[in-house]
Amino acid sequence: MRTNNRREFLKNGALAGLGLISSNVLFASSTMEINKDSSLNFQETGKRLLGSGKHQLEVSAFGLGCMGMSYHRSFVPDRQVSINLIRKAAELGINFFDTAEAYGPWINEELVGEALQPIRKEILIATKFGFVDGTPAKGLDSRPETIRKVVDQSLKRLKTDYIDLLYQHRVDPNVPMEDVAGTVKELIQSGKVRNFGLSEASAENIRKAHAVQQVTALQSEYSLVTRQPETTVIPVCEELGIGFVPYSPLSRGLITGYINERTKYNANNDNRPALPRYQKDAIIANWTLIDALKDFGDLRGLTVAQVALAWLLAQKPFIVPIPGTTKLAHLKENFDSREFQFKPEELKELTAALDKIKIVGERAVGQQASQINN
């Protein structure tokens, strides 16, 4: 992080904390200047709010998904490159960073902790518990004693004494949701955790959890190829004042045009080869979606990824996607998409066109499928 920018970031963060400048100023980037002269309908859309009341978090329009820097996205960049990228994200105005015990396991939390330690008070860290030994393939474990143990270990790895948002990574059918929420409630009372979240929980489980400990955010897969949350859980989040954090908002790179039927993966560190949507026939069949996004974006100076991300933001004000990347160019591209403001008519037309495209291939199979929407 360059000293001047870092100083500016810290100064702005401190001023915002004191309520002396508006968050729009805090999140304004150099693109503000471009806006003034641009003939395009870009707008600075600023911060978003997740949750409500005393469990509300003020976050940038996008968070940064850090998983792929260590886990499940084939290559792992040099560690210092990832640390620099995370710090650069903060410098650009991203204040919401996503990790989990399971990413690695453990090494992604260590990476995120090291990267963010110098600016810990200016940013928000979200992490997750919920698997045996932090390993999804070993099964689910949300027993109260495990949650307490994992939180202590996560705090060490993250080099911090509090977690801003602690998600249950997957619902554990063997532990009543009330017990999970009650355990997190105690952790909040002890100061180790500040807010509670769920991931891939059903409407019924969201309600059960929220009745015991207010839920700040639900993190579930949501993108232009996975639209089920629109009818299942997003309405519940809206009703209860819970934020919604779409994970894999670019469908693991699929909705960018970068992945095609010839793409090779490192099967030892990638879950995509095992998922139906990343099989050759499905990629070819679903290319109609890429074409539609490209047609829309070409006329407006947007990339395929930017249209896909701007579309997600346009769905609800409490939606905060967390695209993952290992590249500064993609980070900037993704974050800049917050500035595109759809005209109501063009949003309607694009959505109607996208609604007609039938997506080929299930989003998950086997153990992964059995662990979602519980």
Ligand SMILES: NC(=O)c1ccc[n+]([C@@H]2O[C@H](COP(=O)([O-])OP(=O)(O)OC[C@H]3O[C@@H](n4cnc5c(N)ncnc54)[C@H](OP(=O)(O)O)[C@@H]3O)[C@@H](O)[C@H]2O)c1
């Ligand atoms: N709660 C859960 O169960 C769960 C599950 C999965 C993920 N997550 C969280 O969600 C985050 C994001 O999910 P994800 O990584 O699965 O999917 P994603 O954000 O939809 O896609 C990430 C992939 O897209 C590529 N990409 C990103 N921006 C791009 C751009 N502008 N142009 C071209 N390619 C681009 C990245 O490659 P490059 O590195 O080359 O840019 C990476 O391979 C994770 O980091 C994690 O924090 C949560």
